[in-house]
Amino acid sequence: MRARAAGVLLNDQQQVLLMLRRKEGRHYATLPGGGIEEGETPAEACARELLEEVNLVVDVHEEVLTLENLGNREHYFRVTYRSGEMRLGDGPEGVRHSDTNSYLPEWVQVDRLAEVNLVPEALRPLIQTLLETA
Incomplete structure (x- = not known):
């Protein structure tokens, strides 16, 4: 079993940051995140993956x-913005980005x-609840 960490980032315009994906003919969206590396906590992985x-x-x-x-x-965390300009980062997603395997934040x-x-579907009610309690 692989462990993954992702962040739920909401802004003051009632928007959530998603990674829109196109892969092997499928179109879907996920929260930004990825694999937890050895020696890393899920929270540390979440921060690293968003960067x-x-x-x-x-x-x-x-x-x-x-x-x-x-x-x-999969571990999902509430996160808040500290700094940076949102764009496809310089990590593996930026390297693998192509016409047939695209990543669009x-x-x-x-x-x-x-x-x-x-995906997964369980994120919809979670995001709505976090927006309502923000």
């Missing part, structure tokens, strides 16, 4: 969801999440 994937330095707060998804244990209005193929 690598979307060029943002974030503060990592409480873990808001842990689940099993496609053979992975984008702010999406929370009230339009139903229009996005967000």
